Amino acid sequence: MKVNSEWNRERKIKFTIQDPCQIVRKSYGDAVAEDLRFVVRSVVGAENVIEMTPNKSNNYCCGGGGGFLQSGFTQGRHDYGRLKFEQIIATGADYCIAGCHNCHAQIHDLAHHHGAAYNTVHIWTLICLSLGILGPNERAYLGDDLKDVDVFHPETSLY
Amino acid sequence: MGETSIAIKGKKRSSFKDKVKSIIPGGGNLDLCLTCGACASGCPASGLENMDPRKFLRMCAMGLDEEVTTTPWVWMCTMCQRCIYVCPMQIDIPQLVYNARAAWPRDARPKGIRDSCDMAMRNDSGSAMGTAPDDFVFVVEDVLAEYQEAQPEFKDMVAPIDKPGAHFFLNQNSREPNTEPDELVPLWKILHLAGVDWTYGSRGWAAENYCMFLADDDCWKHVIKVSAEQADQLGCKVFLNTE
Numbered sequence: 001m002k003v004n005s006e007w008n009r010e011r012k013i014k015f016t017i018q019d020p021c022q023i024v025r026k027s028y029g030d031a032v033a034e035d036l037r038f039v040v041r042s043v044v045g046a047e048n049v050i051e052m053t054p055n056k057s058n059n060y061c062c063g064g065g066g067g068f069l070q071s072g073f074t075q076g077r078h079d080y081g082r083l084k085f086e087q088i089i090a091t092g093a094d095y096c097i098a099g100c101h102n103c104h105a106q107i108h109d110l111a112h113h114h115g116a117a118y119n120t121v122h123i124w125t126l127i128c129l130s131l132g133i134l135g136p137n138e139r140a141y142l143g144d145d146l147k148d149v150d151v152f153h154p155e156t157s158l159y
Numbered sequence: 160m161g162e163t164s165i166a167i168k169g170k171k172r173s174s175f176k177d178k179v180k181s182i183i184p185g186g187g188n189l190d191l192c193l194t195c196g197a198c199a200s201g202c203p204a205s206g207l208e209n210m211d212p213r214k215f216l217r218m219c220a221m222g223l224d225e226e227v228t229t230t231p232w233v234w235m236c237t238m239c240q241r242c243i244y245v246c247p248m249q250i251d252i253p254q255l256v257y258n259a260r261a262a263w264p265r266d267a268r269p270k271g272i273r274d275s276c277d278m279a280m281r282n283d284s285g286s287a288m289g290t291a292p293d294d295f296v297f298v299v300e301d302v303l304a305e306y307q308e309a310q311p312e313f314k315d316m317v318a319p320i321d322k323p324g325a326h327f328f329l330n331q332n333s334r335e336p337n338t339e340p341d342e343l344v345p346l347w348k349i350l351h352l353a354g355v356d357w358t359y360g361s362r363g364w365a366a367e368n369y370c371m372f373l374a375d376d377d378c379w380k381h382v383i384k385v386s387a388e389q390a391d392q393l394g395c396k397v398f399l400n401t402e
Contacts, residue, residue, distance in 0.1 A: 021239040057244060060203055066237030067372025070271035070287075076207050076235045083203045101332045101367070101401075124345040133348055135310060137341045156309045 003130045005045035007150055015044045015126075016052055016093035018084075018107060019059040020100035030056045039123065040097060043130045050091040060084055062098075064106025077106070078113050085110045088118060094145065095119050097126070108141075119143040128152075175224040179258045187251030192216055198242035198252060208232035212242045212252045219255055227255075228262040234269055260374035268373055275369035276378055285382040286333040286365035295364055296320055298336040299343070306344055316351040318343075321393060322358035328390035329357050329399045330366040346401075357399070360389035366401050 017040055019025075024033045033056040041049055054060070063080035071077070084107065088096050098104040098120055108120040121141045128134040129142075132150050136157035139147055151157075180186045198212040205211035210232035218227050227233075238253035246252075265273065278289035286295075303318045319325065329350075335343045350357055363386030370379035390398050 021237070021241070025244055026240050058241070060201070061237050061239030061241060063203060063237060065239060066234075067269070067272040067275075067369055068235065068237055070275050070369060070372075071234045071269040072271050073231070073235055073269070079207060080203045080235060080237075101334060105334075122342070122345070124349060127349055128345040131348075131352070133310075133312070133352075134345065135306075135341075138345055140339055140342060153310050 003039075003043050003127055005041075005043060005048070005130065007130060008045050008048055011145070011149075012048060013044070013095065013145060014048050014050050014091070014093040015040065015095045015097055016050050016088060016091040017055070018052075018062060018096055018098045018100075018103050019056050020098070020103050021059065021061050021065060022100055022102075024059065025057045033057065036099060036123075039127070043123075043126045050093050052087040052091055060087065062103050062106045062110070064100070064102035064104075069102060069105055078110070081106055081110045081113075085114055085116070089116065093118060094143065095121050097121055097123055099123055174222075175228060175259070175262070176219040176222070176255070179219075179255055182258065183251055183254050187254050188248050189216075189219070189250060189255070191248040192220065192250055193248060195247065197245045197247070198250075201241055201245055202236075204232065204236045207235045212236070216250065216252055216255065228259050230259075233259040234272075257374055261376070263374075265373075265375065272369050272373045275367075276373045276375055279365065279368070279370060279382050280378055283362040283385055284333075284365050285363050285368070285385055286337075287367045287369045288333040288337050290333055290337055290365070292361045292364070295331075295336055295359075296361055298340055299359065302340045302343055303347070306347075313348060313351065316347055318347050319358040320364075321361050321389075324394045325356050325358035326395065327355060327357035327397050327399045328393065328395035329359055330386060330401055331359060331364055332366045332401060358393060358395065360386065360393065362389040363387070 019033050060083050062084040063077050068077050096107050096118055098107050104120055111118055119141060133152050135152045136154055176189055180189050196213050199205045202212050208231055210230055233256045236256045238256055240253055242252045243249055275287035278287050279285045281289050282291050284290055284292050284295060299318050307314045307316060368379055368382050370382050
């Protein structure tokens with residue numbers, strides 16, 4: 001098993017990385033942020049990663065944590081997330097990789113709220129895509145640019 | 160030097176800050192603020208509810224207990240800890256926020272968070288969506304069987320539940336089994352190809368813990384205890400949190 005970024009060599013689809021507070025700043029620090037980047041670069045190609053600033057242990061929280069998603073303070077949550085949204089937009093990336101469920105939900109919702117075009121994706125989806133083992137029904141968070149790329153068992157599509 | 164320093168008269172009002180100080184290991188450096196504002200300048204919650212972390216801490220220091228334990232801002236701070244990270248004195252503002260949440264009467268705390276906690280207390284799953292252990296087991300087995308058949312290269316893929324002695328105890332956010340079960344599969348595939356020895360638990364499988372966000376200490380302790388005990392009883396070596 002060896003991932004590679006060949007699928008993205010010509011496509012040049014750009015990715016940015018959300019550093020989840022819980023995993024990076026609050027748990028394993030910059031070391032795990034570097035591990036995450038090693039995986040992402042291997043999977044999408046180093047030249048296709050565009051970093052947000054600041055990042056790693058110094059990142060801005062996206063606003064998905066602490067129960068904010070369920071708190072009912074939707075306006076406050078969107079205001080809070082404006083900083084993260086502007087960071088993502090500034091990268092011009094097509095995708096934001098979010099390695100935390102709360103981040104994923106919030107960053108996905110920020111795009112929806114602002115009518116932005118970027119997609120929010122789990123890293124497991126990209127690892128399987130790069131290995132050629134991602135089926136047609138495992139692509140809920142991929143955009144149209146990746147829905148049909150290297151589909152594993154396309155005949156099983158439910159759509 | 161002046162002959163006298165400023166002496167604040169009257170009854171000492173600050174009990175909230177001192178109480179939190181006594182709870183946090185090391186005291187949280189709550190009296191060491193230099194008022195520099197590094198916390199507030201990099202905080203996405205600055206400005207919400209006319210509050211920011213520096214102001215919140217100063218209000219605590221000045222003993223404005225009533226104000227700090229009633230502002231809804233504490234539910235808009237995610238306790239992300241960036242304020243501590245940039246603070247020259249490493250002041251634990253998030254613990255002040257957590258304890259200010261805990262000062263709210265339980266039934267006055269945000270309903271969505273409270274309901275998610277109450278759901279987790281309904282059964283041994285610990286799921287914020289209230290999913291029972293049997294339902295989780297059914298979904299996992301059903302999805303696994305479907306993929307083993309549809310993608311024969313993965314006919315030997317596993318998604319074990321309560322496998323004794325597995326190296327990794329993996330928990331699972333409730334969103335996948337409840338609303339998007341196909342999203343369970345990519346991680347299973349990676350674990351399969353990497354030859355990882357892992358298991359879910361029928362008890363304590365859910366990764367989220369809204370009781371912690373609710374600042375309900377007894378309940379959040381219960382939720383995590385069920386998970387930890389299940390991992391221990393199975394003899395797992397590593398608790399792998401997916402969230």
